[in-house]
Amino acid sequence: xxxxxRIVPSRVKEEPxxxxxxxxxxALALEKAKKVAKRFRNSIVIGADTVVVVRGKVxxxxxxxxxxxxxxxxxxxxxxxxxxxxxxxxxxxxxxxVRAARSKVVMKRLSSEEIxxxxxxxxxxxxxxxxxxxxxxxxxxxxxxxxxxxFPVEVLKEMLDKFKIFEGAER
Numbered sequence: 010x011x012x013x014x015r016i017v018p019s020r021v022k023e024e025p026x027x028x029x030x031x032x033x034x035x036a037l038a039l040e041k042a043k044k045v046a047k048r049f050r051n052s053i054v055i056g057a058d059t060v061v062v063v064r065g066k067v068x069x070x071x072x073x074x075x076x077x078x079x080x081x082x083x084x085x086x087x088x089x090x091x092x093x094x095x096x097x098x099x100x101x102x103x104x105x106x107v108r109a110a111r112s113k114v115v116m117k118r119l120s121s122e123e124i125x126x127x128x129x130x131x132x133x134x135x136x137x138x139x140x141x142x143x144x145x146x147x148x149x150x151x152x153x154x155x156x157x158x159x160f161p162v163e164v165l166k167e168m169l170d171k172f173k174i175f176e177g178a179e180r
Contacts, residue, residue, distance in 0.1 A: 010166060012174070019044045019056060023069060029062045031092070035107045038094035042105070046098045053172060054100065059093040059159045061114075061136030068136045077128040077137040084136060086118035091136070091157045097168050106168055110161035112152030119146060134159065 019041035026033055042056030061068040063084065071077035091114055096107040116138075119127070123146065131139045140147055141158045155162040 010162075010169075014055075017045045017048065017054075023058065026067060029060070029065050029067050029092070031094075031109060034058055034060060034092055034094040035096070035109060039096040039098075039105065039107050042096040042098040046100050049100055051101045053169075053174065054098045055165065056096045056098070057093055057160055059091065059135045059156075061089050061091055063087055063089045070135055071128075071132055071137045073132070074129050077132060078124055080137040081119060081124045081127055084116050084138070085124065086116060088113065088115050089136070090114070093156050093159065093161050093164075095161065095164055095168060097165075097172065099172055104172070106171060108164050108168055110153050110156040110164045112150055112154070112156045114140075114150050114157055115148040117146050117148045 021037065021041045021044055023037065037058045038056045040056070041058065042054045045056065046052070046054040061084065068080050068084065068089075071080055091112045092109060094107060094109045096105060098105045127138060127143075127146070130142070131137050138146065139158070140150070140154070150157055153161045153163055156164075
């Protein structure tokens with residue numbers, strides 16, 4: 010998008026809960042953005058949070074390799090929904106907006122060897138997998154691919170347009 014940006018961790022404790030709540034997911038993204046916004050005077054701050062959901066059960070980032078194995082075993086061969094909430098806080102104008110994206114992902118059935126191999130690779134990813142690094146375990150994706158990666162770029166662009174970030178700039 011041609012934006013200059015800096016990654017600033019919010020250090021907000023990510024506790025998505027055991028059952029999916031879009032309201033909670035959006036609140037977490039907004040909390041992250043607001044916490045970082047306190048450190049700046051005149052910026053646009055973006056916060057986000059991504060979870061994987063199967064039949065209402067939430068899968069965030071695994072705690073360790075054992076937890077990653079458990080998550081991958083539960084997701085193997087199943088349809089899941091990747092949800093990402095994105096919040097933008099405009100510090101100068103004291104405005105904020107929160108939106109969410111949902112993508113449907115069907116994962117192939119994983120062998121125990123594949124689970125073993127994947128479990129230690131993606132401890133920092135919701136659902137313990139990363140399609141941007143290895144998508145051979147995914148049967149199909151409906152909706153935003155960038156959302157499954159962890160950040161729905163299309164939604165961000167629409168949101169930034171509301172703040173007139175690109176006004177007068179060539180895209």
